[in-house]
Amino acid sequence: LKIFTNKLSESFAGDLLAKQTLVKYSPTQAYCVYSDCSDSGSIPGDIGRPTFYKPFSSRAELPRFTERENRRLLPIYVQFHTVAEARPAEAHLIDRLSENALGRFNLELKKNVTHDSFESDSWRDEAGFIVTDRNRFAYVTFSASSLLSSLTPSNGKCHEQISKCTAADLDALCDFDHSVCGFSRDEAYVVANSTVYVAKGDGSINGMLVFALYAETMEIAHALLKHCIVVNSLKQVSFFTREDVWECKPISSRPAHRRHTRAVPSSIKWTKVYAVNMGFHIV
DSSP: OEEEEOOSSSSOOSOEEEEOEEEEEETTEEEEEOOOOOTTTTSTTOBOOOBOSSTTOSEEEEOBOSSOOOOTTSOHHHHHHSOOSSOOHHHHHHHHHHHHHHOSOOTTSOOEEEEEESOOHHHHHTSOOOEEOSSOEEEEEEEHHHHHHHSOOOTTOOOOEEEEOOGGGHHHHHHHHHHHHSSOOGGGOOOTTSOOEEEEETTEEEEEESSSEEESSHHHHHHHHHHHHHHHTOSEEEEEEETTSOOSOOSEEEEEEEEESSOOOSOOOGGGEEEBOTTTSOO
16 A cells, blocks of 8 residues: 655656555454655654545545644543544554455454564554564574574484475475464465475474574574575574574664554464564564
8 A cells, every 4th residue: 555645636646655565364463564654754743644536545645734733632532532634654554454454343352453663653652553562572683603603503303304495395384384373374475486494304394494483493493594504605694583582692683663553463382483574474
């Protein structure tokens, strides 16, 4: 979904202010994919409510506001239970996308959207992501040599065979992914044009590495990461992860904030997650 400025024309030729994508995992859970807004679109209070010219249109034009509406003198219930006319572009986008993906009605208050970002104040205060996740996340960069020395040696205990994922492994890969995140993401995996390493044992997949690192045990996770570093001759490794998962001290670490609109998802098995696909998927 994209938002454009209004240039008094019907050609939708205005300037692009913001764009956003929502990934639906279930009738009650979606993930808001990270997207940058333009500098003008990220200023709180300068974007009016979009006017959509037909139901569920993917294009919208909107007026600009030079100052935010003063709502402090309104009744308390109006301040907290109604939406201001002028809000940041991301706030308008998430409202529209949530309605499209999860439906308009939410009488049981179970519909939930998750979002990750480095800056959380605007998403928390303006877009409704008021629930903080139980975990603390960061985008870390490690020296490959230092990270390798901190990994747990297998000592023959890791019997899994690490190899590139092929089309024949797709069903087993999706089954393992479902056991980690609790959602069916079969359609999200494209093996042909990507490099996915899997750890196979006893005919099933026990771990994988694809922008993220999931494994049944720490030993398998370390074996997958070591294989990736050695095969690709990496000098540095960067990924999103929960804090205190890795013993190695990173070269750099930038905090990342995960917030939800309603509740913290309970289906994710965090004990199997060693690196998170933040910004693109819920894990």
